[in-house]
Amino acid sequence: MRIPPSFFNAAGRILLFIALEALCLFLIARDGVIERFLLNRKIEAVQSFFWEKNDRARKYFKLNRLQEDIAGQNAVLLSENSRLKAIIERLEGDSLLLHCRNINDDTLSIFEYDWAKVVKNKLNSGHNYVILNKGASDGITEDMGVVTAEGVVGIIRSVGENYSVALSFLNPTQQISAKLGRKNAFGILSWDGKSANGALLTDIQQHIEINNGDTVYTSGHSAIFPADIPLGVVKESKLTSGMHKSAKVELFQDYTLLDYVFVVRNRDMVEIDSLSGLNKR
């Protein structure tokens, strides 16, 4: 039987279609967002420059200056708050330290804060990020946390000289160690992938009672985010897979209104990383 040439044409087209789709899937699987951030760091630095100019042009100069001052003061207050919390924890743990330690010792807190301004906030896809107006020249490094008083914004993933890119919490790959209210019931908080203020708290032990309206905080079981940052409130909870409970959480942070944020630096990050490396070996 003779095979018509049109069959080969059609087969060729199908093979080409499969090959091109496979190539696209390969690119997607490489998590293109991060890859491209690294490759296009220079381009984005130029883009960020223009975005910032554009943003500044739209704002009244003095008001912008005032906001920066307030953000700077907030960063100082957060650092102070973190230092005082650390002092209280230590004094509660060992009252003998009360007489031995200089309570003004600034090194007690392992977290310190710096403020930054959001110059671009990508929100309309499943893979969102923010670009901040501070970079390596301001001491920003990869894997620093980004927070506000109302929750967690994301984690720094790419740093240029004057700008940095933080992968937003509104990303399917982002997970935060969280706790429920003051019960110290720990779980994993991740974006629900649907709305800008929806999240899911999972892996809560089934004997823990979850009530609607319970507040969710960062657990502190992370070298990136400090403990007790309020994240949101429980709206609904249920038992999943017969093993754990999960809860729908309404986030406090309105990601559409991000303007000034705080970058969290963990002073002990190098030591923690080296110990983690030691443990792996």
Added chain:
Amino acid sequence: MTGARFIIFTIITLLVQIFIAEFINLHQMVYIVITPLPVLFLPYNYSKSLTMVFAFIIGLLTDLSYDGVMGLNAAALVAVAFFKEPVLKLIVSKATRENLSEISSATAGKGAFALVSLALCSVFFLFYIALDNVLYFSFAYTLARFIINVLLNTFIIMLAEFTLFRGFLEKR
């Protein structure tokens, strides 16, 4: 449409797409896309394989030029190019197809063009949403996102074809 005119049209479409993606954010669920237009307007008798390669390049340029997942627009546009011929065979009669230089409301008829646009938008968003939502699939959310985007973008393509691009396409 001449080759030079088509290239200009494609570049304009890409620039408009970048502008839309950067500055027009209606809602998190909504993605306005006009890059299927050059693929749609490629002459019907143009090589189908080259149409797919062309769609792949346009898709990659879109992915590169603004912030999305690399390969997402490319995958969806290649699918549009691949299914363009079967969709046309289903909707447009053979006699009309044989006389088609390019697909538009003037050559294929308004109703047929609307159906072709709707079908190709469906193909685009079937691939786009399936790949974008692969990590957190929710049926209701995905279906709602699909329907909203297909209807909105079909409307936009029709509007663009009837108004903005009609004069440009008809000039020879």
